Amino acid sequence: VWGGFAVDNATLTRFFTIHFLLPFIIIAMVMIHLLFLHQTGSNNPLGTNSNMDKIPFHPYFSYKDLMGFILLLMILTMLTLLNPYLLGDPDNF
Structure with missing residues (x-):
């Protein structure tokens, strides 16, 4: 290289x-x-063939992913609005 x-x-x-x-x-x-x-x-490491331990993706995981995305977006927005130069390089000033 x-x-x-x-x-x-x-x-x-x-x-x-x-x-x-x-x-x-x-x-x-x-x-x-x-x-x-x-x-x-x-592969199923437990060997069980049951649908009792399964949950559907849409209402549970999509809601969880949406909440995580909104939280991350809010934190990034607060960081940008409250202290915009926090992650900037000191040589830029």
Whole structure:
């Protein structure tokens, strides 16, 4: 990865190539994983075959995810409005 004794064009080109190709490699690996999971099925470590311990996704997990997103958005908005320069670099001033 390191192109020489200094960070120059060869090093930057290699890092750009890695950063460009890495998402496609990750997507390919996820697709292969989903393909194998779809073909063989998932594992049940407890061995129970009951629907009693399952809950539906929509009312429970979607509500939980929505509340987490709203909380994160509120914290970020408060941080931005109350102290906008908190995360800024001191060299910018």
